Amino acid sequence: MRFWRLLTTSLFLLPLLLMQSVGHSRQSPILVSAAISLRRPLMEIYQLYKQQSKERHIQFNFASSGALKMQIEHGGAVDIFAPASPQYLDLLEKKGLIHLKGKRPLAANRLLLISTLVGDRGKKIASMFKGRSVQEILLDKRVKRIVVGDPRTVPVGQYAHQVFKRLKLWPQLQDKIVFANNARQVVEYLRRNEVDLGLVYATDWQRLLSHLPYREISADLYTPIEYPIGVTARGKRRGGVDHFFNFLLSPASRQIFNRYGFADGV
Amino acid sequence: MEYNLLFSFKLSLFVAGISTILVLITGVGLAYLLVYQRPRGHQLLDIALTLPLVLPPTIIGYYLITLLGRNGVIGQLVLDLTGDSLMFTPQAAICAAYVVSLPLMVKSCKSSFESIDPHLLAASYSLGHNRFSTFWRITLPLARPGILAGVILSFARALGEFGATLMVAGNIPGKTDTVPLAIYSLVESGQFVRANQVVLIYTLIAAIFLLISNILGGRNLRAWKGEQR
Known part of the structure; x- marks a missing residue:
């Protein structure tokens, strides 16, 4: 029986040790689902945003646009959606899941x-x-x-x-x-x-x-390669969403996108 | 700043650990059910439990998101009970790890239950032990090596889970980015040097876990053989 004691204690102990460091906060932050190719510029823009704004509860979710779209379709609590191609945003808009589309693309x-x-x-x-x-x-x-x-x-x-x-x-x-x-x-x-x-x-x-x-x-x-951006139906009334959305479309963030090789999304 | 890799390592071990505990408890139970109880439809249950082993991760991810999403059966239940959605949480990553590693546990427990001489169990019953006592004192100790193998395989599979996790838990830096997801992000953003470092460390950690379990298993097997004599 010594073996069982060893196995079970080690199995139970390990997660408990790690639990405290993983435990999640209660406030629900603003969640931005973005194409993985946008990761580096978006993280840099977020750093800049944190310096200028008090709003700090923003999280990002990076994956392929198809996976991100599917998450939103299944009720994933996403506030801002930035896929790699307009088709994903349009498909969600048809289902009534997009509240507002950016007047211009996030990047090109x-x-x-x-x-x-x-x-x-x-x-x-x-x-x-x-x-x-x-x-x-x-x-x-x-x-x-x-x-x-x-x-x-x-x-x-x-x-x-x-x-x-x-x-x-x-x-x-x-x-x-x-x-x-x-x-x-x-x-x-x-x-x-x-x-x-x-x-x-x-x-x-x-x-x-x-x-x-x-x-x-x-x-x-070829047709223009554009990365659109939109606020989801869920993000419609949430405080801080519009503010960050506008910041993402501001000249300051456009500059960061340009540095990563994205053309001006005009 | 961009990557909290220490967090990713902790999260991966946490997710795989919890998932393995759940897999150990339910997997042994399910295998017992399939081998000894054989309820109506046990063939179907067996197939359903094996499917995650052969289905591509994207399909498992699709099933999971359908179940765990806000509109899904389980997702709605969790939302009603806790007021919080399961999606985009470490708990969802545990669910994904659990689903993909459960078949490994059930398979290896099943085969070790099947290899136990039924006469031993009959002898136990004839000596007045009830089902639970026989299970606890005869079946379980005899199935030890198989269960241990199942635990190792499940833990290893849970550590490497990627596709279904990405779907239901998302790839949220500092919240749900397990090591496989962090590697994916690193490679996608062209940070190959960092990616290689993480890959090496993760391989090392996995190898150490396997080594520990092999040593434990060997000792266990020798002890078991000693008991037999």
């Missing part, structure tokens, strides 16, 4: 064409990037594989799909295109040199791929 993003062909071959590619159109780069014979997000499920892939369609290259490039299951995987393929070219967000390039050469995709080839 751009699409970049990235090449992993650096080093020996890179010199050729760098010169290839220079003075040549996106079309010519994509059709270059040295390019064997191009990674884009799966257009059926991944927003960054949907924008890439638009670009290829407007350039009328989609059928020609089919054999070279590799689909990734999310935006991170696109980045990962490029980071690991598994592919020659890829289409990624400017923010991802700045955070994770800044060692690689890029070419900006002309903005008229």
Whole structure:
């Protein structure tokens, strides 16, 4: 029986020791559900907000936009919602779960064409990037594989799909295109040199791929990439929600977003 | 400032610990029910208890959010009783860890109950011990190694739980971000060095727990073999 005593006491003791440090506060704070890609700028904006305002009971919930949307649909107590693409906000609005949408997006993003062909071959590619159109780069014979997000499920892939369609290259490039299951995987393929070219967000390039050469995709080839923001039906009457919401859309926070590579959401 | 990793480690151990206690109590009970009582529909119960093992985490997350959400059966009950929603709390993380690790406990308890010689139990009954006394003095001690294995596996599974936790408990820094969620955030925001550090420490902690339980288990097994002689 010594074993049982040891096992049960250790099992009961461990959580009790940790309990006090985990115990949660009674006040219900303002909860901001935001796309995980917005984490760093939002945390920085929150630091700035704390210095300027007395309101300190703000919490963030970071995940993929789809998961965040589902949480709100199932009654999750969220006050402000900032997904990575307008479709998520619109779907919730149709269900009457959004009280107010921001007059302008929280942030915007751009699409970049990235090449992993650096080093020996890179010199050729760098010169290839220079003075040549996106079309010519994509059709270059040295390019064997191009990674884009799966257009059926991944927003960054949907924008890439638009670009290829407007350039009328989609059928020609089919054999070279590799689909990734999310935006991170696109980045990962490029980071690991598994592919020659890829289409990624400017923010991802700045955070994770800044060692690689890029070419900006002309903005008229895809619909604007915008991160919308809204107050949920629950956040409607709650004190402090509007104040933080307005702060998120203020020039001060826009400056922080710009520093992380997000374009002006105007 | 951005990440309170010490908190994440504490939270992970807390969640896995509580979940394992619950799994130990209910898992042994359920396995006993399935092996000895065999109520009507025990096959269905068995399947339902095994499903979390084979379903992808996103589907488990979806089921959990449907049950625990404000409109869900359990969620509504908790809301009525406590006035607080279960979602976005460490308690929800415990629920997620519990659901994914319970099958491991039930499976390993079941197989160790099944391997007990029924004659021993019959002898106990014939010597005047009732069901509870037989369970406590014969079945449970004989099933010890299997139960211990179940506890280890459940605890390890609970420590690594990610998908369903993200769904029901959210990824709220300083409140519900367990170590797997913190790693997810670190990787997503490109902080690979920090992520790697956390991954290494977490692997080490998990390995230490497994080592402790292996030592305990070995000692236990030797003691058990000694008793047999």
